[in-house]
Amino acid sequence: MSQALSVRDLALRALIAGVVGIALAYASAFFPPALSRFGPWLMAIVMPMTMFAMMILGAVRAGRGIGPVAVPFALVFLLVAGGFVLALALPAESVSTPLWFGLPRRAAVILFGVGLLPLFVLPVVYALTFDLLTLTDDDLARVRASRLPETTSIGAREGGV
Amino acid sequence: MPNVSLSALPPVAALLQTAALPELSQPIIGGVAIAYFVIVAVIGTWASRRTRSAADFFVAGKGIGLFTLAMASMAATLSGFAFIGGPGLVYTVGLGAVFIVLPAALTNSMGAWVMAKRLRLLAEVREMMTIPDAIAARYDSRLAQGLSAVAIIIAVVGYMATNILALGLVIDAIFSPGLVAAIWIGTIIVLAYSVSGGILAGIYNDVFQGSLMAFASGAVFWYALEAGGGFSGISRTILATDPALLSPWGKLTPLAALSFYFVFGLGSLGQPHVIHKFFMLRDARRLKWFPLLMTTALFVSLLLFIGVGLAMKSLVLSGATPALRIPDDATPSFLLLFTPVPLAAIVFASVAAAIMSTVNSFMSIGAAAFTHDLPVAFGTRLGDELTWGRIWTVVIALVSAVVAQASGTLVAFLGIFGWGLFASTLVPALAVGLNWSGATRAGAVSSIATGLVVTLALETMAYLQLFSFPSGVTASAIALMSSMLVFFVVSWWTRDTALSTLAPDVRAVMEA
Secondary structure (H helix, E strand, C coil), X not given: CHHHHHHHHHHHHHHHHHHHHHHHHHHHCCCCHHHHCCHHHHHHHHHHHHHHHHHHHHHCECCCECHHHHHHHHHHHHHHHHHHHHHHHCCCCCCCCCXXXXXXXXXXXXXXXXXXXXXXXXXXXXXXXXXXXXXXXXXXXXXXXXXXXXXXXXXXXXCCC | CCCCCHHHCCHHHHHCCCCCCCCCCCHHHHHHHHHHHHHHHHHHHHHHHCCCCHHHHHHHHHCECHHHHHHHHHHHHCCHHHCCHHHHHHHHHHHHHHHHCCCHHHHHHHHHHHHHHHHHHHHHHCCCCCHHHHHHHHHCCHHHHHHHHHHHHHHHHHHHHHHHHHHHHHHHHHHCXXXXXXXXXXXXXXXXXXXXXXXXXXXXXXXXXXXXXXXXXXXXXXXXXXHHCHHHHHHHHHHHHCHHHHCCCCCCCHHHHHHHHHHHHHHHHHCHHHHHHHHHECCHHHHHHHHHHHHHXXXXXXXXXXXXXXXXXXXXXXXXXXXXXXXXXXXXXHHHHHCCHHHHXXXXXXXXXXXXHHHHHHHHHHHHHHHHHHHHHCCCCCXXXXXXXXXXXXXXXXXXXXXHCCCHHHHHHHHHHHHHHHHHHHHHHHHHHHHCCCCCHHHHHHHHHHHHHHHHHHHHHHHCCCCCCCCCXXXXXXXXXXXXXXXXHHHHHCHHHCHHHCCHHHHHHHHC
16 A cells, blocks of 8 residues: 555656646746756656656556556656657758668657657557556446445535535 | 747647638549538438437447547547648648657557546446536536636637638538638538537547548558658658758757647647547446557558658659648648549548547537536536537537638637647646545636636737747646646645545545
8 A cells, every 4th residue: 555655646746846847948948048958858858757657647556556567657758758858969960861760860769769669558558457457347346336325426516616 | 820930839829720722623522522421411310319318419328339439539639630730730840740749659548547447437426428527526516617617618619610610621622612601511511410419420420530531541641651752762852952851840949849749748638529538438448448449540540640741841842743832732732643533532521520520529518518517517407408408519519600700810819729728727637636636626626727817818918919938838838837736736735625525436436
């Protein structure tokens, strides 16, 4: 239980830190170029962090943590954040630059690394871990059993404001 | 597009089709378009006979299967922009435009983990019809339900006006009845099946429309690569003349491109016309394969977006085809010059399909907000929600069609804040709130109000040219960040009340 709580807390803190980081990245655009050039670098890291923190928050289970999805999440996070950072760090291409899979190097990193590879990982991980981590028949039965007879069935309960 | 520089535009402004398409009045194109509309009408008629209750009308009787859910979600996600405006944007700014669709690698899986299970399980314990229903249940708050319904109504009318205008432009290009007549023809066609069959008709039309979109996109992508000499040929041609287009950010700044990714990535969690479809799945356990199916369908349907924009730029730069009149001509010109006419005809029908599936979804959630959410927020329920749902569907469609005939700039303005308004008002309260028991009613209400006010204020001031943001900073992004921060701060401030508004059944859903 404490492990699950700590994963959830960690994800929540990462989410809040990510949103603050994104705010700072945008704020940098209002400053002189010496400062504003750091904005995209910050954004490249905190934006994927925010999205993965959100995913962890959704995937974490009380008493079970995120178990088998931890490694795929970490790998895809590195792929996305690393792709953005590489695209910022690598030098611009010229007409004679060798192509990677038909594209200039940095474009290939973005299109294939950030855009394509995660397509093949996360949906498969979701399906493979669904029965273990996401929703079991027992979970479903427990939720159905929690249905309150006095619930008005729509929206807020009596007295809700 | 309005004549303003792209760097000054908020992201969503670049997604609006307000300029006329080239004339497409060829017999085969017209014939395929008519056949398409007939099939839509047949599906609509079939579905309308199965629509007997408000639950059928608004949530398809909670009886759809996995494939239907995936295709309908994909069709509702993509508007005509994926086929016309998107390739035009790639043609203009290069790979920077791809950051709009790049998050699709994550968003479907993220949506499944964060939203799908929780929303679907809420429908096990409560009578969920709308996204504001879910917010009300989570926070036991009619105020939160009413505020989110207001945000949805404002966004829906603007969004629908832009989509109806786009549909009018497509119909005008094919049949040449004049833009005003085309707008009304398009509106009446969507309205006919939406009023009679509600979301049930929309969902099954979405399956047909989504399949058409995926097929057309995949086929055109193949032709685009062939015409441009493969990725290598396209790259070499563009690099020799305009290499900035193939930089990872295209002609945008890195921050502007990354901003697309942020707004369209995280913002995807707050699009009610897509996420409310989770209520409709017959068996919650079938969600297992949802991300895989949805991602595959979306991926194939987005190939045209990237392929045609780059191929057309390469063909223009190499002199194989004349320069385009406007960027939005990229897809029509490519189809007419480089693909067989029957395929071009199917793609034009697909554009109409993409727009109509989105419009139907908007009609449904807009009508539900008027018929269901606002009365419930005021503590009452309308007697016959099915009839009232039909009435409000007509009203929303008529208002949107009238608005669509206003100036292109005004329509663009109304469409601009749709995505951002949905994202800033719904992502914190719903996406975070359903996964964090520490969220409070005050936090949710404050964040929805913040999203509403910040989006409307900033977009209006930008429209009136009272100020402009630095490149890469957008009103949508600022509104989303502001509402998230307010949500966390107010929830922390009022943390003592968190558990008192969490009903036991909702808590069971959140712990499942």
